[in-house]
Amino acid sequence: MDYVVEMVGIRKEFPGIVANDDITIRLKKGEIHALLGENGAGKSTLMSILFGMYQPDRGVIKVHGKEVRITNPNVANKLGIGMVHQHFKLVEPFTVTENIILGSETRKFYFGLDVKSAAKRVEELSKQYGLNVDPYAKIEDISVGMQQRVEILKMLYRDAEVLIFDEPTAVLTPQEIEDLQGIMRNLVNEGKSIILITHKLKEIKAVANRCTVIRRGKTIGTVEVADTSREAMAEMMVGRSVSFKVDKQEGRPGNAVLEIQSLTVKNSKKVDAVKSFSLNLHAGEIVGIAGVDGNGQSELVEAITGLLPIESGTVSLNGKALNGLSVRQRNESGISHIPEDRQKRGLVLDYTIEENLILEVYNRPPYSKNGLLKPEAIRKHAEHIIQSFDVRSGTGGRSIVRSMSGGNQQKAIIGREVERDPDLLIAVQPTRGLDVGSIEYIHRRLIEQRDKGKAVLLISLELDEVLNLSDRIAVINNGELVGIVNTSETNERELGLMMAGYQKEEAPHE
Amino acid sequence: MNNSVKSLVAVLFGLIAGALLMALTGHDPVEGYKYLIQGGLKNPERIGNTLATATPLILTGLSVAFAFRTGLFNIGAAGQMLFGGFCATAVGLSLELPRALLLLVMVLAGFIGGALWAVVPGFLKAKYNVHEVVSTIMMNWTAYWTVYYVIPAYFKGTSLETESRQLPADAMLHQQWLSDMFQGSYINFGFFIAVIAVLVVAFLINKTTLGYELKAVGFNRHASEYAGIAVKRSIVLSMFISGGLAGLAGVAQYAGNASSLQIGVMPSQGFDGIAVALLGINAPVGVFVSALFFGILYSGRGFMNAMTEIPPEIADSIIAIIIYFAATSILIERLYHKLKLRRAANKKQGE
Amino acid sequence: MKKGVLSLISLALSVTMLAGCGSKPASEPSGGAGGETPKANFMVGMVTDAGTIDDKSFNQGTYEGIKKANEDFKMKYKYLKPAGQTEADYSKEITNLYDAGYKFIVTPGFKFETAVFKAQDKYTDAKFVIIDGTPNSGEPDAPPVVKENTVSIYFAEQESGFLAGVATALHVKDGQAGFIGGLEIPPVQKFNWGFQQGVAYANENLGTKLVINKENVVYQGSFDDVAAGSQLAAQMYDRGVNVIFAAAGGVGVGAINEAKTRVQNGSDVWVVGVDVDQYQDGVYEGDKSVILTSAVKKIDHAAYDMIKAEMEGKFPGGQTLTLDATNDGIGLPENNPNLSDDVLKQVDEVFNKIKGGEIKVSAEQGDLIK
Structure with missing residues (x-):
């Protein structure tokens, strides 16, 4: 069997951590090969090595059976290896073609840029692989899914044989995910080979031929996707059996804790984002808010937590109105908030874990007294959360949060918010x-x-998450409450229709 | 690579580059550096002068470093220093108080003057998101021309149109016993102000909830909002403190190292403060050490000129090169990584 | 984010560089043992004032005097450039010179008054020459103190201005003149007043009709604002002024630039230079210059004379000297290509009359403009 790319026995060590330890992955021509692993398992390091951004300490890389040394991304490109990054690297005001030829411009009479013939080639490639991209559209005018296709085209334009997709679905809507999977199939049908980095088993099942699983820097094994169950792959990845269903008892709701009355909130563009929204939330229950992204969920949360002003209506906690209170006053009256964007809102990435774990309470005893921080108490607090929430990092409480994996960052936030022992816990994504x-x-x-x-x-x-966890589900559409349903009495289909804006009673019966 | 090692390597590179320049222009680098260092440290008087030269640099360096640590780029230390010095001079020339009280009021006036000059950009940043680099630079010139107008109009010297009246002896930071201790050097209380400022800032940044708040806002404004920190107030407060430190530099310069305020001169210490802060890795003690290093360079330079045939312009270039290397110490790290990579690659090929 | 910070840093650095770019390399080697046999360790040092050694004014004039003295007396000489313009900066360089063995120190400019005041006490075995100023403590109304090891030198700027005024009037004959000064300080004021007196003298006695209107006598307020100088000159020329006497350093450079532009466009306008022969600064084509003549203070002579006096053991320590027509301390440049022989002859006569005391030039404002 011919392999397009082989990475054999790769080892890469960083100070204090072995990121890759004897990893082997072999990519066949014309296959989609998934690289599966938890966050921090070493997927990104491995691909960075293949793309020439790091040099391995040990191990061999072969392309078409020939041993190569990839010293930088340009070498990788020349060898026909292209990477579709998770965060696109595009120039917004430029057109699709301009972005694609950036860095490898064809010139006319030495000076003039030959955009026209480049655009023609882009169009041909787009047709060949079914990408359906307009070469003259501006990046800022096209959707995220389209932008991703531009990134793919960029690689094809440079004659890449092997495409690496780094978590490509993280930014896409369900429909876009399906389209992307179609494109990936087209690519392999046309003779390209694909490495798909992901931790989503559903996607692997949908599109990949084989899957190499790595855990804590080591290869666990390579399997044929068709012959392997989701559960089996998950177990390889995590190292123990994983349940996809959450076990929970029937909830026992108590008094109303959060009462939202005809709440209206304007977003940063001064447009009503939440419209006359009402909801009661009781002690001892989980209420899920279901909705398509951008339908007012963020604004609803920010109005409760005080990050956005309340336009009209009231929000009260344990019977006390929150309107007009500052973020800090609300925090202190018993709200904890796991924010949507953990890196933007939830953490100061350049602070240590210790420092991040007192983000809302640094000004209160025992963490400070008379304006002076108390390092002892801060450390003890951190050690407690690190232990009870299994937050893993290089050097314990003194680790800079930026250096931690996403999962551990999130665990730290959850630990911090839960430990504050709030009456109301808001968990966003x-x-x-x-x-x-x-x-x-x-x-x-x-x-x-x-x-x-x-x-x-x-x-x-x-x-899935909303259905698994919630006792009741409130569906939001365009800032308005469509309806509230008991989880036990609904299903995915009904919720989907409500999310699209149909009232419960209007929903067509099955 | 450790940050302070990086700074030391930067200094070393700067000295090597300076040596090359001396050699290229036909001068003996060893002799040049010998006299440069002697000029800064040869006798108590010169040591005193070096400390005095370093004094405003410690304070402007601290000002820039403090702003840096709280996420702000205060490039207006020059204007804040000038205006702080102006306020102190105005107080010194106008009020008649017992000496200790007068000096205290002058120091306060200098701090507040510099602070107010920085609060304007801070407010613009907090409220309208105006970038502080632009507004602090503009405030530099506002200070320059304000002083240019007010000094001749209200505090004109008897014969010199370009300077304020000389401060009375009671309104100066000079102290005879201190001067005598350093054999006639013009070292003055300004140095102690600088040392105290270093300690206070170090304490503030590392040990207090205020420092925690200001740094958090500097690192991540959104997370600070989330945590309930008054972000806008913090930005203004950071600029207030940063400007106040630069204002103290003005007090040390105009009421300590000089005895009057000249118009039409933008104090170069304001800009040197940026380099001092970078070389001092934005840590208070680092700033202190790097300012002393600059002090030796600046005060030893003249003696190197006098003792060798190196012309002043070459000496200026040498100092500039050293500063340049020092300030771009971030490049050193890159170089270090590149070397490491290459070494690893070579080793691999050797196997 | 990181990139943003980097570009800010580089911006900051370029600002720093700009702030530091006043100093360009000297075109000639600065110090140096000037000859084969330096006499008994006689070493002459100089500290420059604000500006460079080739500033076409005080620094350069003084330094040229020292170099000329070196040709005759062969001594070691050197100049140092202070880091700033405070007394401490000046004092430090004086100390550096002293410690390095330069015990004859020349300081050009009034800004050295307080530094020399202290140095003359501290270094009693050194000698100091201060030009355009007298040592004093700097306190309000402090009396001048010229110690035995110090000489203070002033110039009769009014006489120099007077000669320039006469020459200007004789050349232009009929028209308007203007004056641009830097700061309103005594040396500049005396140039102005002398110039007005000279023009008036020529109008009365030599048959010229050169008018100076009040609005054409201006002090710009600095010595370095080149753009403002151009603007002021343009306004004056637009008002019909034919010739501007610019005693204003860099502001004067602006006036000269404006004149060059206008002459190249066919106007017939002039500038009268100051302090040193500024003919070369006004060259716009070949060797044609807009500088009609210059009101010269012979700073180089002053430096030369003091070194010579010291060599001959006749250093006039403790004295305050005024250099004027009687000792050839002021005058017009040696060569005046733009002035006719006839004009030069008449100016010479006037010069001799000042020398002989027949013409008295007032150093006070009296009823003169500004």
Whole structure:
């Protein structure tokens, strides 16, 4: 069997951590080969080595059976290896073609840029692989899914034989994901080979031929996807058996904790984003907010937590109105908030874990007294959360958060918010971008909070998650409450229709 | 690579580059550096002068470093220093108080003057998101021309149109016993102000909740909002403190190292403060050490000129090269990584 | 983010560089043992004022005097450039010179008054020459103190201005003149007043009709704002002024630039230079210059004379000297290509009359403009 790319016995060590330890992966011509692993398992390091950004300490890379040394990304490009990055590297005001030829411009009479013939080639490639991209559209005018196709075209334009997709679906809508999977099939049909980095088993099942699983820097094995169950792959990845269903008891709701009355909130563009929204949330229950992204969920949460002003209506906690209170006052009256964007809102990435874990309480005893920080108390607090929430990092509490994996960052936030012992816990996208193991863990923690008598407001774009965790589900569409349903009495189909804006009673009967 | 090692390597590179320049222009680098260092440290008087030269640099360096640590790029230390010095001079020339009280009021006036000059950009940043680099530079010139107008109009010297009246002896940071201790050097209380400022800033940044807040806002404004920190207030406060430190540099310069305020001169210490802060890796103690290093360079340069045939312009270039290397110490790290990579590659090929 | 910070840093650095770019390399080697046999360790040092050694003014004039003295007396000589313009900066360089053995120190400019005041006490075995100023403590109304090891030198700027005024009037004959000064300080004021007196003298006695209107006598307020100099000159020329006497350093350079532009466009306008012969600064084509003549203070003579006096053991320590027509301390340049022989002859006569005391030039404003 011919392999297009082989990485054999790769080892890469960083100070204090072995990122890759004897990893082997072989890519056949014309296959989609998934690289599966938890966050921090060493996927990115391995691909960075293949793309020439790091040099391996040990091991061999072969392309078409010939040993090569890839010293930088240009060498990788020349060898026909292209990478579709998770974060696109595009120039917004430029057209598709201009972006594609950037760095390898064809010139006319030495000076003039030959955009026309480049655009023609882009169009041909687009047709050949079914990408359907307009070569003259401007990047800022096209959707995220389209932008990703431009990144793919960029690689094809440079005659890449091997395409590496780094978590390509993280930014896409379900429909776009399906389209992308179609494109990937087209690519392999046309003779390209693909390495797909992901931790989403569903996608692997949908599109990949083989799958190499790595865990903690080591190869666990390579399997034929068709012959392997989701559960089996998950177990290889996590190292133990994983349940996809969350076990939970029937909830026992108590008093109303959060009461939202005809709440209206304007977004940053001064447009009503939440319209006359009402909802009650009781102690000991989880209410999930289901909705398509951008339908007012973020604004709803920010109005409750005080990050956005309330335009009209009231929000009260334990019977006390929150309107007009500052973020800090609301925090202190019993709200904890696991924010949507953990790196933007939830953490100061350049602070240590210790420092991040007192982000909302640094000004209160025992963490400070008379304006002076108390390092002893801060350290003890951090050690406690690190232990009880299994936050892993290089050097314990002194680690800079930026150096930690996404899952551990999220665990730190959840630990911090839960430990504040709030009456109301708001969890927004608590498992976004996390691996199966972490998701399972976080779900258990949220239910544990409910069982302790907290009110939990869960906002998630993953319908599975909402269905698995919530006792009741409120569906939001275009800033308005479409309806509230009991989880036990609904299903995915009904929720999907409500998310599209149909009232419950209007929903066509099955 | 450790940050302070990086700074030391940067200094070393700067000295080597300076040596090359001396050699290229036909001068003996060993002799040049010998006299450069002697000029800064040869006798108590010269040591005193070096400390005095370093004093405003410590304070402007601290000002820039403090702003850096709280996520702000205060490039207006020159203007804040000038205006702080102006406020102190105005107080010194206008009020008649017992000496200790007068000096205290002058120091306060200098701090507040510099602070106010920085609060304007801070406010613009907090409220309208105006980038502080632009607004602090503009405030530099506002200070320059304000002083240019006010000094001749209200504090004109008897014969010199370009300077304020000389401060009375009671309104100066000079102290005879201190001067005598350093054999007639013009070292003055300004140095102690600088040392105290270093300690206070170090304490503030590392040990207090205020420092925690300001740094958090500097690192991540959104997370600070989330945590309930008053972000806008923090930005203004950071600029206030940063400007105040630069204002103290003005007090040390105009009421300590000089005895009057000249118009039409933008204090170069304001800009040197940026280099001092970079070389001092934005840590208070680092700033202190790097300012002393600059002090030796600046005060030893003249003696190197006098003792060798190196012309002043070459000496200026040598100092500039050293500063340049020092300030771009970030490049050193890249070079280090490249070397490491290459070594690893060579080793691999050798196997 | 990181990239942003980097570009800010480089911006900051370029600002720093700009701030530091006043100093360009000297075109000639600065110090140096000037000859084969330096006499008994006689070493002459100089500290420059603000500006470079080739500033076409005080620094350069003084340094040229020292170099000329070196040709005759062969001594070691050197100049140092202070880091700033405070007394401490000046004092430090004086100390550096002293420690390195330069015990005859020349300081050009009034800004050295306080530094020399202290140095003359501290270094009693050194000698100091201060030009355009007298040592004093700097306190308000402090009396001048010229110690035995110090000489203070002033110039009769009004006489130099007077001669320039006469020459200008004789050349232009009929028209308007203007004056641009830097700061309103005594040396500049005396140039102005002398110039006005000279023009008036020529109008009364030599049959010229050169008018100076009040609005054409201006002090710009600095010595370095080149753009403002151009602007002021343009306004004056637009008002019909034919010739501007610019005693204003860099501001004067702006005036000269404006004149060059206008002459190249066919106007007939002039500038009168100051302090040193500024003919070369005004060259716009070949060797044609817009500088009609210059009101010269012979700073180089002053430096030369003091070194010579010291060599001959006749250093006039403790004295305050004024250099004027009687000792050839002021005058017009040696060569005046733009002035006719006839004009030069008449100016010579006037010069001799000042020398002989027949014409008295006032150093006070009296009823003159500004």
